[in-house]
Amino acid sequence: MMTGNVVVVGSLNMDVVVKTSRFPVEGETILGEEVHFVPGGKGANQAVAAARLGVRTTMLGAVGEDAFGQTLLQSLHGSGVEVGHVKQVGGTATGIASIMLAPADNSIVVVPGANGTVTAADVQASEHVIAEADIVLVQLEIPMEAVESAVEAAWKHGVPVILNPAPARSLPKQLLGKAAYITPNRSELQTLTGVDLSSRPLEEAVDALLDMGPGCVVATLGAEGAAWKQRGGRLTMQQSYPVSVVDTTGAGDAFNGGLASCLAMGRSLADSVGYAVRVSALAVTKFGAQDGMPTREEVERFHTNVGEAAT
Numbered sequence: 001m002m003t004g005n006v007v008v009v010g011s012l013n014m015d016v017v018v019k020t021s022r023f024p025v026e027g028e029t030i031l032g033e034e035v036h037f038v039p040g041g042k043g044a045n046q047a048v049a050a051a052r053l054g055v056r057t058t059m060l061g062a063v064g065e066d067a068f069g070q071t072l073l074q075s076l077h078g079s080g081v082e083v084g085h086v087k088q089v090g091g092t093a094t095g096i097a098s099i100m101l102a103p104a105d106n107s108i109v110v111v112p113g114a115n116g117t118v119t120a121a122d123v124q125a126s127e128h129v130i131a132e133a134d135i136v137l138v139q140l141e142i143p144m145e146a147v148e149s150a151v152e153a154a155w156k157h158g159v160p161v162i163l164n165p166a167p168a169r170s171l172p173k174q175l176l177g178k179a180a181y182i183t184p185n186r187s188e189l190q191t192l193t194g195v196d197l198s199s200r201p202l203e204e205a206v207d208a209l210l211d212m213g214p215g216c217v218v219a220t221l222g223a224e225g226a227a228w229k230q231r232g233g234r235l236t237m238q239q240s241y242p243v244s245v246v247d248t249t250g251a252g253d254a255f256n257g258g259l260a261s262c263l264a265m266g267r268s269l270a271d272s273v274g275y276a277v278r279v280s281a282l283a284v285t286k287f288g289a290q291d292g293m294p295t296r297e298e299v300e301r302f303h304t305n306v307g308e309a310a311t
């Protein structure tokens, strides 16, 4: 029996991943090593992460009426995500992300396509789905009016929102004040607060963001894990685990899906952040944003193994 109900409002992309030994410099042409077409998009990745962890998950978003759109819907469905509220729009291509995967890092250009057609009215039409959720998860790869509408609907029905501020952009205080949790990475934290993390402590930026209204900041710190603080609380660090990294694409999405699923199952924030860090650590050991998302059993096995290794 599935417990927990997560609704994700966000993007679906086909990721066109080019493996290369290094990034080209401006104006340069180099030969890449491999190209892969794999399902992605921050919203869809987070939905797949949550569904594989065993919670009921519904996706709201849009794809084009094209082959990429069909593949993305099949991929979501195959992972157990309900896709009946993903609209299919004619005359607009499904979103794509052009990803260059170099040994040390990746760089991404997103062309939103159909993701850019999600309106506030689309979200309002699915308000009943949001009203039944335990957690609503939103990112910033769909138009702001749709993001605001999702947050408003969740607020109206008393459903906590996790706002993943990716890709980074400045956000209105009114929106931030309605987010129970906000989950920036370091660069998003800098963009949102203007605090330069190369010279200032992390907690200063976390406090600056808390002053803008969200109930809790959960900062993702890559290989260092995560840090979280509620207003009036203290900064708590959650270490990550040493793993063999294959592909970091979607690591933040794995974290957000893990956090959402655990909170939706009624677990504490401390437990949920720990769980999300493990989900993210496992996700980077496999290639592909969605293909790398672990199942609940894999996360539990990993927990047992790292727990034993630590004793």
Ligand code: RIB
Pocket (backbone or CB within 6 Å): 011, 013, 014, 015, 039, 040, 041, 042, 045, 096, 097, 108, 110, 141, 249, 250, 251, 252, 253, 289
């Ligand atoms: O977070 C990773 C995702 O960002 C990729 O799957 C790509 O589609 C972009 O949206």
